[in-house]
Amino acid sequence: MDSAILISKTHLLLVVLLPLIGSILAGLFGRQIGRAGAHSVTILGVAASCALSAHVLWQLLQGAAPFNENLYTWLQAGDISVNVGFMVDKLTAMMMVVVTFVSLLVHIYTIGYMAEDDGYQRFFSYISLFTFSMLMLVMSNNFMQLFFGWEAVGLVSYLLIGFWYKKPTAVFANLKAFLVNRVGDFGFLLGISGVLYWIGTLDYATAFANAGVIKDMTVQILPGHTWMVPTVICICLFIGAMGKSAQVPLHVWLPDSMEGPTPISALIHAATMVTAGIFMVARMSPLFELSETALNFILFIGATTAFWTGLIGMVQNDIKRVVAYSTLSQLGYMTVALGVSAYSAAVYHLMTHAFFKALLFLGAGSVIIGMHHEQDMTKMGGLRKYMPITHITMWIGTLALVGTPFFSGFYSKDTIIEAAAHHAAENAGSFIAQYANWAVLLGAFVTSFYSFRLLYLTFFGEERFRNNHAHDAHGAHDDAHHDAHGHHGVHVPHESPWVVTVPLVLLAIPSMLIGFFTVGPMLFGTDMLGHVKQLPFFLGAIEVLQENDVIAALAHEFHGPVAFALHGFMAPAFMLALMGFFLATLLYMVKPEWRVAITRHLAWPIRLLQRKYYMDDLWIGGFAGGGLKIGKASSSIDSGLIDGAVNGSVSFIGMVAALARRVQTGYLYHYAFAMILGLVALLAMAKYYWL
Numbered sequence: 001m002d003s004a005i006l007i008s009k010t011h012l013l014l015v016v017l018l019p020l021i022g023s024i025l026a027g028l029f030g031r032q033i034g035r036a037g038a039h040s041v042t043i044l045g046v047a048a049s050c051a052l053s054a055h056v057l058w059q060l061l062q063g064a065a066p067f068n069e070n071l072y073t074w075l076q077a078g079d080i081s082v083n084v085g086f087m088v089d090k091l092t093a094m095m096m097v098v099v100t101f102v103s104l105l106v107h108i109y110t111i112g113y114m115a116e117d118d119g120y121q122r123f124f125s126y127i128s129l130f131t132f133s134m135l136m137l138v139m140s141n142n143f144m145q146l147f148f149g150w151e152a153v154g155l156v157s158y159l160l161i162g163f164w165y166k167k168p169t170a171v172f173a174n175l176k177a178f179l180v181n182r183v184g185d186f187g188f189l190l191g192i193s194g195v196l197y198w199i200g201t202l203d204y205a206t207a208f209a210n211a212g213v214i215k216d217m218t219v220q221i222l223p224g225h226t227w228m229v230p231t232v233i234c235i236c237l238f239i240g241a242m243g244k245s246a247q248v249p250l251h252v253w254l255p256d257s258m259e260g261p262t263p264i265s266a267l268i269h270a271a272t273m274v275t276a277g278i279f280m281v282a283r284m285s286p287l288f289e290l291s292e293t294a295l296n297f298i299l300f301i302g303a304t305t306a307f308w309t310g311l312i313g314m315v316q317n318d319i320k321r322v323v324a325y326s327t328l329s330q331l332g333y334m335t336v337a338l339g340v341s342a343y344s345a346a347v348y349h350l351m352t353h354a355f356f357k358a359l360l361f362l363g364a365g366s367v368i369i370g371m372h373h374e375q376d377m378t379k380m381g382g383l384r385k386y387m388p389i390t391h392i393t394m395w396i397g398t399l400a401l402v403g404t405p406f407f408s409g410f411y412s413k414d415t416i417i418e419a420a421a422h423h424a425a426e427n428a429g430s431f432i433a434q435y436a437n438w439a440v441l442l443g444a445f446v447t448s449f450y451s452f453r454l455l456y457l458t459f460f461g462e463e464r465f466r467n468n469h470a471h472d473a474h475g476a477h478d479d480a481h482h483d484a485h486g487h488h489g490v491h492v493p494h495e496s497p498w499v500v501t502v503p504l505v506l507l508a509i510p511s512m513l514i515g516f517f518t519v520g521p522m523l524f525g526t527d528m529l530g531h532v533k534q535l536p537f538f539l540g541a542i543e544v545l546q547e548n549d550v551i552a553a554l555a556h557e558f559h560g561p562v563a564f565a566l567h568g569f570m571a572p573a574f575m576l577a578l579m580g581f582f583l584a585t586l587l588y589m590v591k592p593e594w595r596v597a598i599t600r601h602l603a604w605p606i607r608l609l610q611r612k613y614y615m616d617d618l619w620i621g622g623f624a625g626g627g628l629k630i631g632k633a634s635s636s637i638d639s640g641l642i643d644g645a646v647n648g649s650v651s652f653i654g655m656v657a658a659l660a661r662r663v664q665t666g667y668l669y670h671y672a673f674a675m676i677l678g679l680v681a682l683l684a685m686a687k688y689y690w691l
Helices: 009-028 030-061 090-113 120-139 143-161 168-198 204-209 229-244 253-259 262-271 273-283 292-313 319-339 343-370 388-401 408-426 431-459 498-524 550-555 561-568 572-590 594-601 603-610 612-663 668-689
Strands: 067-077 080-088 218-222 225-228
Touching: 009 030, 009 067, 009 080, 009 090, 009 120, 030 090, 030 120, 080 090, 080 120, 080 143, 090 120, 090 262, 090 273, 090 343, 090 498, 120 143, 120 262, 120 273, 143 168, 143 229, 143 253, 143 262, 143 273, 168 229, 168 253, 218 229, 225 229, 229 273, 229 292, 253 262, 253 319, 262 273, 262 319, 262 343, 273 319, 273 343, 292 319, 292 431, 292 612, 319 343, 319 408, 319 431, 343 388, 343 408, 343 498, 388 408, 388 431, 388 498, 408 431, 408 498, 408 550, 408 561, 408 572, 431 572, 498 550, 498 561, 572 594, 594 603, 603 612
Parallel strands: none
Antiparallel strands: 067 080, 218 225
């Protein structure tokens, strides 16, 4: 480490606070500063934050020591201290650059996409606030600040998904996202509580340094059932990641979140919110390495998400939902990497995926703009000649997504597939290891099929939009967002404005190149060409037990990005991706009439995929519906039995009081007569019982 290079605390504060200041100005003073003022202050804030983040990463690459310092003590209770502070190492700095860069391009893109929207200033305020929240999450040095950022991104995503609050489907989607994430967050909070209870601190560095004290601890959650404490803590923490990173069965919120504007689809589902869970598990690697059971649980969930949610994308017709299910599948790949202790491969795929998935989301938004807010791919076709820039950049994003050698997605995705294969070979008797290996391999075929299906339906073939005279103004906007040209017949597609296409081009460049130049230094501890050994990029940020270090094992076979890519042409994953490409080409370009016969013969599996394995029915009709029925039953008991008992006793007392009022007449002879009757009754009782 070069002690002469110091990371400035002021710079780190500016990285976090500049997007917040922009959000406040656009949100509270939007009317005063106008539309241009709102996008100017937020874009300048995020741009400065991005530049400072890049400078911090450069300092770390030049040998600066990682920064870990508390800035403010929020709460002190005995020995427990809750602070606001930053831990900035290479893992954090990489996340800072990715988050701010993608956010900056999304801000610029929003100028074009939301140009006609009444909530223009409000939207810029939200996305800038989201950037602040995500930075607080990734830069935190303690569990409490992590939880603050965790909940803040959840809150802002709720506001963004339901941005068009007059649209019922958007309101339903944001409520669904909010509630499903609360399920995961409950587990996350239990995990943080477990760290505090058993390790006695909320500070990362202290917790990781003392993680060994819980290695052999056990706890009985249920009488007679003993669990290892690290397993309990890590599974609870990962349940939080399952909600935020949309892992089965807590994945149901993410596809519906497409009801929000396209820029937030890119911002939330590419580089930021959904990757928070992946980042968190990688950051907590010293804890997760203590529990093989937790890692196997993570591996199983990731493999299930990678393959089975990808299948749903094969039958979707909404262009944004296809990309959404692609996100689910790729998050599953990242989770598989975490499960085999390839944490660096997981966050590396997180980085490359951020660029090409943001590109695909923004490209889908460009298509929606060009199609006057139509999202159904079956109503598109032949758009390549009308939207050439969008078409080319979407091809680049697709080639990166399917893992084409030399594209960025190949280097990260293929590393995960190789890591899963190595893990399966080392654990030949493990069903979970073999299941994960096959899931990520077959997932390559599935990804390729739905990706090229999207391209063919959108950009090739018959111009089906000429047969669609009805303009659906609800495709991406509500009733207030009609075509700016006021056409009511056939809408001729058009290329998007430069504020939309420039971000596409800027995202296409790293989607092609960044993997080639970074795979050696970031994953295998070599220089760019794989020649000179260096210190591991994530040294000190990610800790892996020697017997679990699958990336170190793969490093022996790494001889530079060119050799890696050439080897990839012969790998099973590329062969499967090629099969997906040929099948999509056959069904959507060469023999489209075959789709009718296939749909007829595979009606039940297609129906199952279209119903998303009935998971929505389970969550909405089962858990949510069951909760409503229990609530109604409880209400009936409350109103019938409890209220009946209370109201009945009141009625009885009232009746007794009414009778008593009749006795109290105020006449002396009535009272004398009552006294005589009482005396007679007493004498009768005395004679019967005592005489």
